[in-house]
Amino acid sequence: MNRTFKATVAGLTGVLALTACTSTGAADSESTLSVVAFSVMESANEPVFEAFEESDAGDGIGFAPSYGASGDQSRAVVDGKEADVVHFSLETDVTRLVDEGLVAEDWKDNPTNGIATSSVVVFVVREGNPLGIDSWDDLVQEDVEIVTPNPGSSGAARWNILAAWAHVIGNGGTEKEAQQFVADLLANTPALPPSGREATSAFVEGDQDVLLSYENEAILAKQNGEAIDYIVPEDTLLIENPAAVTTDAKDGAQDFLEFQTSPEAQEIYAGFGFRPVAGVDGVEIPEVEGANDPAAPFPAPGQLWTIDGDFGGWGEAAEKFFADGEDGEPLGIIPTLIEESGADAQE
The missing domain is CATH 3.40.190.10 (Periplasmic binding protein-like II)
Known part of the structure; x- marks a missing residue:
């Protein structure tokens, strides 16, 4: 029932x-x-x-x-x-x-x-989706401003970033192209709140165009009457x-x-x-309530990437993408790109 x-x-x-x-x-x-x-x-x-x-x-x-x-x-x-x-x-x-x-x-x-x-990575947009955001490629257009949390402190941020990376690699792109895509996405992200919840609050209280988030966060925001919509992209990452x-x-x-x-x-x-x-x-x-279709709230994406299947598991992904450079070790790909982007990584 x-x-x-x-x-x-x-x-x-x-x-x-x-x-x-x-x-x-x-x-x-x-x-x-x-x-x-x-x-x-x-x-x-x-x-x-x-x-x-x-x-x-x-x-x-x-x-x-x-x-x-x-x-x-x-x-x-x-x-x-x-x-x-x-x-x-x-x-x-x-x-x-x-x-x-x-x-x-x-x-x-x-x-x-x-x-x-568990959840999936989605795009949270303003009610009515005024910019017509539909795909990952829409996020790197010059007129789009994004909110995503800080991957140094937030797990949600790491899921979001790897979903963007998987979009490029999974659709035949090279690692160089994936790095450029993530760099372009970060260039559209002026600030990185400390947690997924704080990123949600920053978005609903601000005027940015897109929040990268868990599907459940988007649904909860709609349950609370926030003037937002969300898009489950054609390809996304299982959280x-x-x-x-x-x-x-x-x-x-x-x-x-x-x-x-x-x-x-x-x-x-x-x-x-x-x-x-x-x-x-x-x-x-x-x-x-709050889901795009309350009676069928969890649609299957066209392509669902996974950490184990597409990144070799978190042990491998964490070192490659998020290493913090302690003890003289090199920075991971994402901290390096954040430094280069000039985004405000809030703590």
């Missing part, structure tokens, strides 16, 4: 603003799970927390979530931030914790390969967001992690615009 699922949120400038920490349910610290997540999960997580608290496994459990840019959140856990469950934009933000002994090496050994939520428990997690953390990929939780996430992850059976897609 289809259900219309509307996000119970009150506007981008309020509910969509980042929060350092809120809590639900039980107040006892031993039964309160610290969930450290990337910024765009904030609104969707609240009903998932509530549904878990109402389950047998979640009886007596409460939550103390923290949200921010994915890379910043991961580094904060390394620096001692309390975490029982982590939910990040990128696999590399989890493997950083594996390298530090904070997450077990077998964290991906489950039916979803460690993935808790897969991993989650894991930490090695010293409290009781209940593993149960919650497993609940996140249950049909019930995936249906809740779908109501906020997230595509159900591969490996979860029995998910009934609800009608999703």
